[in-house]
Amino acid sequence: MLTIPFNKLSSLIRTVCGIALFLVAAPPALAAETLTTEEARIRLLPGDLPAAGYFTLRNTGDADVILVGAQSPAFGSVEMHRSVDRDGVASMQPVEQIELAAGEQIAFAPQGYHLMLMQRARPLAIGEEVEVTLLFEDAQRLIVTFQTVSPASL
Template identity: 35%
Template sequence: MRRTFRHLAVAAPFALASLSAFAASSGAITVSDCWIRSMPGDTPSGGYFKLANASNKSIDLDSIDTEAFGMAMLHQTQSSGSTSKMVMVDKATVPANGTLAFAPGGYHVMFEKAKKPLTIGSTIPVTFKFGDGEKIDAQCAVKNAAGQ
């Protein structure tokens, strides 16, 4: 029994540190589950995450910035019948006391002009900028095309 508690005491800080690498908050907004799809060569990469708004007013995500890429743009996939297209958007609104998911087939970030090849399993620092002036720095995991 004593040994189990000792293992937990040693493992707990590492588990908490790994969680904090993928969730960040400041004020009313929390960013979690952030990941970037690794693509070959100069192919643009998609970025995905979840936003949670704990305030009683909607908050706009205005932009995303990272030193790892030359450009980051907010996009939304729009479908019409059997065709889909990506459309650049100026902002994405996180509803009051609600959530907004950036996921394949919906809202996403297009990261272009990678400054160096992405390594699956690494993390990339990303800054999220909101309409109320709030900025959140988060670490986004680099994953393969299947999100693993």
């Protein structure tokens, strides 16, 4: 029968628990190697009106990815939407997820997919940079720096 002194057993348990805690608390993998963005802009409207986020997302990896949301410390709420024109009537619809195949790209642009950024945490000015984290189904995250722009510039 194997006997382990209590102090050695206690040390072993602490080590195993520490490793387990690290694995659980470790931040999700960053997607920087295979996901890139271009032209990240936030159309900033006056006052507390919602802003819109536009960018191009490119998947340079070998696996498909699914974008499931976004968040930003500058806004209380960030949602994915799509503008739709049916029979001459324009509307916005919430989007739960967007699939992006390996080697493909998708444009978030006016009259298409876009981020709706609501409930500003602080006043923002044209020309400021705002961080937005894109969230993916497999727990990947991509931090993107957006430039705030005037609605007239789009």
